[in-house]
Amino acid sequence: MERQIEAPISKEQVKELRAGDYVYITGTIYTARDAAHKRMYEAMQKGEEIPLDLKDNIIYYLGPTPAREGQVIGSAGPTTSSRMDKYAPLLMQRGLSGMIGKGKRSPEVLSAIRENTCVYLAAVGGAGALLSKCIQEAEVIAYEDLGTEAIRRLRVENLPAIVIADCEGGNLYETAVADYLNAHNNE
Amino acid sequence: MRTIYANEIIDTLKEMCIEANLQLSADMVDRIHGAAETEDSELGAKILSQLCDNMEIAKREQIPICQDTGMAIVFVRLGQDVHVEGNLTEAINEGVRQGYTEGYLRKSVVKDPLLRENTKDNTPAIIHYDIVPGDRLELLIAPKGFGSENMSKLYMLKPADGVEGVKDAVIRTVKEAGPNACPPMVVGVGLGGDFEKSAILAKTALTRNTNEHSALPHIAALEEELLDELNQLGIGPGGLGGRTTVLAVNIETYPTHIAGLPVAVNICCHVNRHVKRVL
Ligand code: SF4
Numbered sequence: 001m002e003r004q005i006e007a008p009i010s011k012e013q014v015k016e017l018r019a020g021d022y023v024y025i026t027g028t029i030y031t032a033r034d035a036a037h038k039r040m041y042e043a044m045q046k047g048e049e050i051p052l053d054l055k056d057n058i059i060y061y062l063g064p065t066p067a068r069e070g071q072v073i074g075s076a077g078p079t080t081s082s083r084m085d086k087y088a089p090l091l092m093q094r095g096l097s098g099m100i101g102k103g104k105r106s107p108e109v110l111s112a113i114r115e116n117t118c119v120y121l122a123a124v125g126g127a128g129a130l131l132s133k134c135i136q137e138a139e140v141i142a143y144e145d146l147g148t149e150a151i152r153r154l155r156v157e158n159l160p161a162i163v164i165a166d167c168e169g170g171n172l173y174e175t176a177v178a179d180y181l182n183a184h185n186n187e
Numbered sequence: 188m189r190t191i192y193a194n195e196i197i198d199t200l201k202e203m204c205i206e207a208n209l210q211l212s213a214d215m216v217d218r219i220h221g222a223a224e225t226e227d228s229e230l231g232a233k234i235l236s237q238l239c240d241n242m243e244i245a246k247r248e249q250i251p252i253c254q255d256t257g258m259a260i261v262f263v264r265l266g267q268d269v270h271v272e273g274n275l276t277e278a279i280n281e282g283v284r285q286g287y288t289e290g291y292l293r294k295s296v297v298k299d300p301l302l303r304e305n306t307k308d309n310t311p312a313i314i315h316y317d318i319v320p321g322d323r324l325e326l327l328i329a330p331k332g333f334g335s336e337n338m339s340k341l342y343m344l345k346p347a348d349g350v351e352g353v354k355d356a357v358i359r360t361v362k363e364a365g366p367n368a369c370p371p372m373v374v375g376v377g378l379g380g381d382f383e384k385s386a387i388l389a390k391t392a393l394t395r396n397t398n399e400h401s402a403l404p405h406i407a408a409l410e411e412e413l414l415d416e417l418n419q420l421g422i423g424p425g426g427l428g429g430r431t432t433v434l435a436v437n438i439e440t441y442p443t444h445i446a447g448l449p450v451a452v453n454i455c456c457h458v459n460r461h462v463k464r465v466l
Contacts, residue, residue, distance in 0.1 A: 103366045124425055127240075
């Protein structure tokens, strides 16, 4: 079903989301990809502070292109999530509620999603120009030296995404292809 | 001898980097539009129509089609009667540097695969040189995203595996790539040669116009057959189910050893970018 969701997202709202839901996200989310994850992970392991309060927040796996004059951000589509699999469970234990990316996740990530009441969403890969239109503000808040991989705070409006993995164990990547084939072979 | 100056090469490549990232070739645009019309999964059709809108916005507002503006792969065909005034390799890298910085493209290259420090200008490019007859210089740039690159595979099959083995290898690779490679994909296959030749053939295959089949009848037939079989997998746009899994299969071949059948499968997403210019 179609839903509007607000970010940060409460655990109550996360519980309502089901694999296959088409959602529009409005509010504040953060970007982080490979290098920022590695840095946050290593800091947390050493017991150091990280530059972002994870509680109820959503991380968008994104490294945008630079903005032109007059633009908020450049092209801004999702990157492949599996590269963050090593780091994601710890972030979820520390309060992270949602992740936006594309592609399959590891069994460890999927069980951390269930255990910590989180949600994994996919945005359309390769639609970075279109998705950039949903971003109203973008500001680098940490790790500026990482360039495109820095952590950014984004204000988004109606950012479209699809729930892939929900906290009840639903996983759209596991069912969608078989469902399609069943529906179309019986026609 | 015809002289071509390094400056001309720099300016040309700079423009090519920018153009490639803002606009796909006409055949790719047509294929995506065509797929949007024939897709029979509701969500799949919605995703494909978003991809059409995305291409429109990219062109109109000069926003790259995808934020992964790739590593710059450059194929050079240098006529043997051309004299390049200046350093050709440096000129190519300078063109890429200027294109990626002045064109607001993402810098996605790290200097060392383990130390991983960004070079901040998307250089160096990966350059494939070919010396050919004539007095022209052909440049082809193909910015390659790594979501799909990471799902590519190389198989050293046995001759006895034959065409069935080749089909198996391609189908297995596409299945595994699934949603990670931003389907619908374009599949480049390199058949024959040796280990590295097959991989270069596969990448070359991706740069071929998707409306043109191989000139070899049995390979053209294999391209058709594979396209058909891959689109029965049901992976669909975004990997969320549908008939549009693959937009095209292009195969390039080369003679090989009596003991070998190398098969390289280079996966590309729908953002299959390439621009060619001849100087
Ligand atoms: S795989 Fe292609 S469409 Fe997907 S993020 Fe990479 S370059 Fe973009």
